[in-house]
Amino acid sequence: MQRLVRIIWAFYVPWIVGAATAEQWRSRSIYQIITDRYALPSNAESTKCNTGNQTWCGGTWNAIRENLDYVQNAGFTAIWISPVSQNYEGPRTAYGDAYHGYWIADATKLNDRFGSADDLKALSAELHKRGMYLMVDVVVNNVMATSTTPDLSPYMFKEQSQYHPYCPIQWGNTTSEQDCWLGDTNVTLPDLDTQNPSVVSGYSLWIKELVEEYQIDGLRIDGEHFMTRIPRHVNTDFWPIFCGAAGVFCIGEVFDGNITQAAQYQGPNALDSILNYPMYGVLVDAFAIPGARNVSAVADTIAQSRKLFKDPGLLGNFLEDQDVPRWANFSVDPQTLYNAMVFTFMSDGIPIVYYGQEQGFNGSGDPWNREPLWPSGYANSSIYQLVTSLNKFRNFLIAGNTGWLHSPAQVLTTSPYGLGLMKGDVVSILTTIGSPPQNVSLAVYTPFREESATTDILTCKQYAVGSNGTIVVSYEKGGRPTILIPDKLLANSGFCGYEPQVAVFTGNAALSGAVGRSMRSGITTEFALLFLIGICTFLAM
Structure with missing residues (x-):
């Protein structure tokens, strides 16, 4: 009977806290x-934190925890969060x-x-209490030194x-790209041999313990593990072992705009996902002012992504991060x-917003970003409000079980002024003209029935569907x-006069207000554990 109890416990506890x-x-x-740049401890004096000084400004994990309302709201x-491991x-x-943690x-x-x-x-506990996930950045391929012959005793x-x-x-020599060191003679990055069995087993044990100890939900693999241009710094077969040991979602930074090169790093023999640098570059070209306004490349990239990536819906969508200039640095509008x-x-993928993007920060490259x-x-x-609306609407669509999340995005229309994008029953009409009013319009051909009513959730303006499913958006008030x-699909949305839905725990969907995840936390977990303990106690009698 005790053996049965152990079997039940071993089977169900991972399910509860999986x-x-x-x-x-x-x-x-x-x-x-x-971490160093998000918030200061509650008892700390505000500092000027000169970004150009490239030094610590005082942010901590406690300060993040104390200011989570800003993120959740x-x-x-x-x-x-940036890496949590000991730095130089x-x-x-x-x-x-080493204020950045890398x-x-x-x-x-x-x-x-x-x-x-x-x-x-x-x-971690506070995030799970709120129904939120914790992703931690990890650096695996190298350590940091200031010499080409460092003392290795302080390292793992x-x-x-x-x-x-x-x-x-x-560069251009595959063997050199895999085996030689990143960095320069000022800051060297001693390159670990990730084909060495002791390195593989050491990293596997470390990441398993880190994830379990701090209840981490996902890992972001830092781009120093890959080449700046061609992501070949680590043998691909290392990642399934490493991420398998972690037992959580892994998203990697493959800093490459070439879809064919980048796509090889997503899949069962590589990573769950990567940051979508191919789409990032295309969005900059399409929307930034000044810029090429190359809208057709967006449609082409969507089509190529669907063909080459294992799962475009898991790619990380972003416009800013710590390695590229802020959007406002190169786009004036x-x-x-x-x-x-x-x-x-509103397209395929997981949206990622880099802290400060919602405040219109305009730093250029490292360290100014x-x-x-x-x-x-x-x-x-105004940007924070837009982000809030986008999150609220996306969470509503996911919680509605309409299939929106798994519906592939498709481009309905492209024009010199923008494009129409459809995912599920949602049509997003995006323009490249910028803020100044212009006497132009964009006609998008949708599958909606003629004379049916649609509403723009950002302005609550209604748009009637014309013949052949046409919807026309004009830009007399700007882009x-x-x-x-x-x-008919706005009921319970909380948008445009409709009452919001009542949040219901689902265990796997992100609902408004960060309800959704918590097989690990809150009363749901506590109840499940108490129930399980009761069963095990009864069986052990």
């Missing part, structure tokens, strides 16, 4: 945070200090600049045989951001994005 799957992450929206259902501590380098020393130790183990656990892997010998990368942002939420958030006052800005849904 890791989030790729399918569960599909329904999420993610707010990306650099915007409708996000997950956060992604030593004399200031030519590129500043210069790994010993991966098995936490970065005490950001807090204690209890602090990280408290952040201490044997010279576990690293490739130093050599500068010869704010409406371009609004239109491009609607695409990232890593500004502190607190000078913004966490304002209810605002439009998101249309048939009126």
Whole structure:
């Protein structure tokens, strides 16, 4: 009987506290945070935090936890934080200090600049209490040093045989790209041999323990594991082993705009997902002002993605991150951001918003795109309001069981002024003209029935469907994005005078207000555990 109890416990407890799957992450929206720059501890004095100084400004895991309302109120259902492992501590380098968290020393130790183990656990617990997920950035392929002959004793892997010998990368040479070191002679990145069995087993054990200890729901694999141009820094077969040991969703940074190159890194023999750099580049070309306004490339990229990627619905959609300039740095018109942002939420993929994007930050490349958030006052800005509406609407569509989430996006119309995109029963009409009013319009041909009523959830303006399913949007008041849904589907949406739905726990869908995930937390888990304990106790009698 005791053996039966152990079998039941072993089977059901992982189900109750199980890791989030790729399918569960599909329904999420993610707010990306650099821990040092999101919020200061409640008892800290506000600092000027000169971004150009490339040093610590004081953000912590506790400060993130204390300021989660800002993220949750915007409708996000997950956060992604910068690496939590111990970083380089030593004399200031030519590129500043390790405030960003990506210069790994010993991966098995936490970065005490950001807090204690209890602090990280408290952040994880608070997120799960709110029905939100925790994604943690990890750096696996290399460590950080300031010499080509570093002392290996402070690192997780201490044997010279576990690293490739130093050599500068010869770009275009596959062997060199895989085996040589990133960085330069100022900051070297000693390259681990991820085909070495001791490295593979060491990393597998470490990530399994990290995920279990801190109840992490997903991993983002930092781009230093891949080439800047062609993602071949780590042998692909390492990732199924590593992510299999973690037991959670893995999304990698493949910094490559070539779909054919990037697509090979998603699938059962690679990663669950990657950040959608091919689409990012196309969106910049299509919407940024000044820019090429190449709308047809958006349609082409959607078609190619569906053909080449294993699952476009799991790709990470973004417009900003810590490695590219802020949108406002290269596009002078704010409406371009609004239109491009609607695409990232209303097309296939998981929307990701980099902290400060919702406040219109305009830093260029590293380090200027890593500004502190607190000078913004966490304002209810116009972009923050748009993000909130997009999250709220996307969560409503997912919770409605209409099939929207799994419906492939399709381009209905392209024109010199923009495009019409349909996913499920939602039509998004996006324009490239910018803010100034223009005497132009965009006709989109939909499958909607003639004379049926649709409503733009951003303005609550109604649009009647004309012959052949035509909907015409004019831009006499400027180039605002439009998101249309048939009126008959707006019930319980909370938009445009309709009452909001009553949040109901589903266990796998992201609902408004971050209801959805919590096989791990809250009364649902507590009840399940008590029920299970009761069964086991009865059987053991």
